[in-house]
Amino acid sequence: MIEIEIFGRHTSYNVQKVLWLADELELKYAHTEVGGRFGGNDSAEFLQMNPMGKVPVLRHGDKIVWESNTIVRYLASCFAEDTWMASSTFDRTLHERWMDWSVEKLEPAFVKVFWGHYRCLPEKRDHSAISEGVDEFEQGLLQIAAQLSDKQYLLSDRPSVADIAIGVYLHRAWSIDLEITFPDSVLAWYERLSQRPAYQRWVMSDFQELQGRSDY
Ligand SMILES: N[C@@H](CCC(=O)N[C@@H](CS)C(=O)NCC(=O)O)C(=O)O
Structure with a gap:
């Protein structure tokens, strides 16, 4: 199973933040288009990940993170401490x-x-x-x-x-x-x-x- 999955339509600028950083960090991830014309953000399965029904959502192993800037900070602190975000x-x-x-x-x-x-x-x-x-x-x-x-x-x-x-x-x-x-x-x-x-x-x-x- 792929460790990192990013959910969200790539035309959303909030989703783009996460995809952009994931590529900068050369992470291996799966990307699933959700929301907009793809739908799926009102499904029970999606709402269990993000009760707000919004994209982006990140799954990292058994952890779920939503809110784009929070995801960006999370990825940076997991994979790029002191390069993309300071640790102090x-x-x-x-x-x-x-x-x-x-x-x-x-x-x-x-x-x-x-x-x-x-x-x-x-x-x-x-x-x-x-x-x-x-x-x-x-x-x-x-x-x-x-x-x-x-x-x-x-x-x-x-x-x-x-x-x-x-x-x-x-x-x-x-x-x-x-x-x-x-x-x-x-x-x-x-x-x-x-x-x-x-x-x-x-x-x-x-x-x-x-x-x-x-x-x-
Ligand atoms: N503050 C949230 C905003 C999330 C948000 O509003 N996402 C929009 C796309 S930018 C969304 O899910 N819209 C419903 C849709 O695309 O179907 C974040 O930064 O993640």
């Missing part, structure tokens, strides 16, 4: 604060933009809500630019779990035919991420099936 208590917070911030600030802004613009049929779009989302997302990009300063990645010249949690938004925000201003350092960071095979494979994969689709 304080240094871990340097990663964790950016991951928490992304959930609190960046993702809600991104959802207004991505769901409001890309996943909504053109005739149903609320343009003032989209423009509010773009402003908030751009504010977030400015915070990221200040953090990047002259670093290659968010915390140092090596990528970390913080880059995974936040980097998934960049490709979508850049590719959805909406004017969003990327500060130069953020654009350079996105280009750097785009060179990574695991980012190309999962995050830069085709998500067109989500266009105009608000049912999942």
Whole structure:
């Protein structure tokens, strides 16, 4: 039996975080598409793994983990301590604060933009809500630019779990035919991420099936 199984449709940016890191760590894993057009996330078997009915879910031996950022931290601490995530208590917070911030600030802004613009049929779009989302997302990009300063990645010249949690938004925000201003350092960071095979494979994969689709 394969030790590690990742459940979740690869068009979900939350699932992409987990698949991206698993490839970076060269883990051997099985991937099962669940949710969206694949369904299965409301089955009794799935709900037993994640009572929230959401993807991603990780099975590692007899352990089950859900919530994408939690899975990312779990994999990093199992398989990449002191490379993708620091092991010392304080240094871990340097990663964790950016991951928490992304959930609190960046993702809600991104959802207004991505769901409001890309996943909504053109005739149903609320343009003032989209423009509010773009402003908030751009504010977030400015915070990221200040953090990047002259670093290659968010915390140092090596990528970390913080880059995974936040980097998934960049490709979508850049590719959805909406004017969003990327500060130069953020654009350079996105280009750097785009060179990574695991980012190309999962995050830069085709998500067109989500266009105009608000049912999942
Ligand atoms: N905070 C959760 C969010 C999970 C979530 O909302 N997942 C979405 C996909 S991004 C989902 O399962 N939607 C139902 C579906 O795809 O069918 C996480 O980061 O894992």
